[in-house]
Amino acid sequence: MKAIVMTGTGGPEVLVLQEVPAPQIGPGDVMIRAEAIPVLFPETKLRSGEFPLGVEPPLVFGFQAAGVVSEVGADADPALIGRRVTVATMGFGSYAEFVSAPADSVNPIPDGLSATDAAAVLMSGSVALPLLETARLTGTETVLIEAAATGIGGYLTQLAKEYGAARVIATVGGPAKAEQARKLGADVVIDHNDPEWPTRLRETLSGTTLDVVFDSIGGTTALDLLDTMTPVQGRMLSYGWLSGAPAQLTATDLITRGLTLTGCAGPDWLARVADARTAALERAAAGGLNPLVEAVLPLDQAAHAHRLIEERAPLGKFILRPDHSA
Structure with a gap:
């Protein structure tokens, strides 16, 4: 073969x-x-x-x-x-x-779903679903989704409001991805290719705060985001490091701000992802998820x-x- x-x-x-x-x-x-x-x-x-x-x-x-x-x-x-x-x-x-x-x-593969679409949604969709469940959104939260136009971020952007986000702020790399994030459901889009994007985020928030951050970039920008998050209730879900390194945070960084960080990795997390594959395929077959x-x-x-x-x-x-x- x-x-x-x-x-x-x-x-x-x-x-x-x-x-x-x-x-x-x-x-x-x-x-x-x-x-x-x-x-x-x-x-x-x-x-x-x-x-x-x-x-x-x-x-x-x-x-x-x-x-x-x-x-x-x-x-x-x-x-x-x-x-x-x-x-x-x-x-x-x-x-x-x-x-x-x-x-x-x-x-x-459910009836009506092509092999192509099933293959496309299998990994990213099955990661997005447990991320949204872990976030425990209630209908009032402002969320930040990094790399929100493609991959896991693209599925998070599609589903965030269904799962209870009130406002979705997205970061993307470049104009084409900004347009896609808006089509997928983002309310505000910020270009993370701009090294000053955390400053742009603070300007966008205009005195409000982020309740949930879906962190796929990691690195030092994770620390920059902490002061934009809601004290006591703010939570960061870290599931990737597109920057090349995981979130560069310490327990002191989190404790002094009353924030939580959940590392979405390890055997138990991967078992949850595997369990979500059927749901991701069924959503795509029903038209509730763009592959x-x-x-x-x-x-x-x-x-x-x-x-x-x-x-x-x-x-x-x-x-x-x-x-x-x-």
Whole structure:
């Protein structure tokens, strides 16, 4: 079969289309004939070496895929054969024509939802839902969503008012993303490419405060935001670090302002994310969540997709599609 092999750690050029053996299917696994493979932002960090890979390349890259179950291993339900599903691998192997994954990672794709849209919404949608649940919005809060036009931020922006936000302030990078954030539901948009954007935020608040911050940028800007937050009730949910480092805060920074920070990471958090996949797919199928697809590309364009993601150019998800007719 054809697959994208990560030949080493480095730039996008290390992702190479190669002919490789079909994956082995073990007990409790399923095999799918992949139709849509999302290119995920964290994958770019693993490929570059910024995040630890855990195993040595070369290896077939990729974490998630959507397609049709073609085979099941021992201890997996044979009724799954022929079903349209999404799967999550144990870390690698999804940038391929056929993908083996644990059966307990399977989520059926609802009728009316394409494999492309299912692949697009699977990760970001399933992270956004538990973030909004954790925020415990009551209908009165002003919230700040960082990187609010795409990825997880794009889903948070779509759903924040449904979950109880009264006012949504968004940060984005550039005019095109500002326009998208407004379309998704942001009331106010601030360009975080401006180094003075925390000052712009304070001007926007005009004496009011932020009740909830969805922090995906991290770094030193997290500290800059604390004095814009509501004392005692203000809460920051930290789930990413687009700046290259997690939020640079101390307990003293939080305690002296009466604020809380929730780190949305670790095994228990990832279990909540996995549990939310079905809900994310069902919302997309019902039309309550825009999957935000940027483009569908041939499998051999994986390196190109990584390059564009690192340039922060896309307004949505890149989906890779294997050509099974070749």
